[in-house]
Amino acid sequence: MKRRSFIAGTSALFLGACSKIADSKIGSSLLHAADDWHRKAHRALSARKALVREYSRADISPFFRGNGSIDVDTDEYRAHVANNFADWRLEVRGLVKNPMALSMDNIRQLPQRTQITRHDCVEGWSAIGEWTGPQLSIILNAAGLLESANFIVFRCADTLSGAQYYESVDLIDAMHPQSIVAHQLNGENLPVINGAPLRMRIEQQLGYKNPKYLTAIEAVASLDNIEGGKGGYWEDRAGYQWYGGI
Numbered sequence: 001m002k003r004r005s006f007i008a009g010t011s012a013l014f015l016g017a018c019s020k021i022a023d024s025k026i027g028s029s030l031l032h033a034a035d036d037w038h039r040k041a042h043r044a045l046s047a048r049k050a051l052v053r054e055y056s057r058a059d060i061s062p063f064f065r066g067n068g069s070i071d072v073d074t075d076e077y078r079a080h081v082a083n084n085f086a087d088w089r090l091e092v093r094g095l096v097k098n099p100m101a102l103s104m105d106n107i108r109q110l111p112q113r114t115q116i117t118r119h120d121c122v123e124g125w126s127a128i129g130e131w132t133g134p135q136l137s138i139i140l141n142a143a144g145l146l147e148s149a150n151f152i153v154f155r156c157a158d159t160l161s162g163a164q165y166y167e168s169v170d171l172i173d174a175m176h177p178q179s180i181v182a183h184q185l186n187g188e189n190l191p192v193i194n195g196a197p198l199r200m201r202i203e204q205q206l207g208y209k210n211p212k213y214l215t216a217i218e219a220v221a222s223l224d225n226i227e228g229g230k231g232g233y234w235e236d237r238a239g240y241q242w243y244g245g246i
């Protein structure tokens with residue numbers, strides 16, 4: 001039905017060609033195959049746009065452990081901790097119309113989202129926490145993504161075995177309503193072990209896709225020339241899936 005109304009809106013010539021194809025047996029199976037493909041792609045896309053489960057306050061884990069880097073071993077970071085991250089800046093750069101450097105006050109002044117979600121680490125533990133911060137979509141819309149942007153890369157202040165931690169997502173996950181730049185855990189400023197002062201929450205994906213100690217958000221066309229080219233620290237090293245969906 002849908003296809004008919006779509007075709008009706010196009011030129012008579014196109015309509016003629018299509019109904020001729022539909023008349024032949026092979027033509028009609030081709031059209032149905034296209035329908036199936038479209039239905040599946042649509043279903044996959046809607047699943048990725050759905051909200052993940054949110055929990056209640058009673059479900060919050062008494063302690064949210066720190067994993068991977070639990071501190072940043074630089075004098076610069078220690079100075080930021082000492083002055084409460086007053087000079088921390090989150091850069092928004094790459095394929096954007098308006099590059100920005102946001103202070104913690106800037107971040108706190110944006111509209112906020114609070115969500116209680118479950119974090120799942122591939123190492124076999126989970127924790128439920130309440131995260132607060134602006135939606136990444138608000139920041140990206142303010143920066144104005146250029147047409148050529150396909151991925152968002154997250155840069156971090158810490159190094160693990162001598163290399164910077166980083167991660168990336170496509171624009172579907174970047175624009176997801178639960179993708180937030182969190183500055184609070186359970187109503188308090190982020191503890192250092194959990195990524196102070198800023199960390200991403202990409203709730204549809206596994207723990208390693210939730211980068212801590214966030215210093216920059218970079219819009220890029222391709223991941224090929226970023227670090228090892230596989231889109232993230234663990235993807236480059238340990239063969240973790242780039243799409244770490246739960």
Ligand SMILES: Nc1nc2c(c(=O)[nH]1)N[C@H]1C(S)=C(S)[C@@H](COP(=O)(O)O)O[C@H]1N2
Binds near residue numbers: 165194210
């Ligand atoms: N910058 C940075 N982000 C990181 C990591 C890290 O080592 N460095 N570890 C990842 C992994 S594997 C997990 S499970 C979570 C752990 O988050 P938590 O320390 O708040 O528990 O952070 C992720 N983000």
Ligand SMILES: [Mo]
Binds near residue numbers: 067120121123207208
């Ligand atoms: Mo993890």
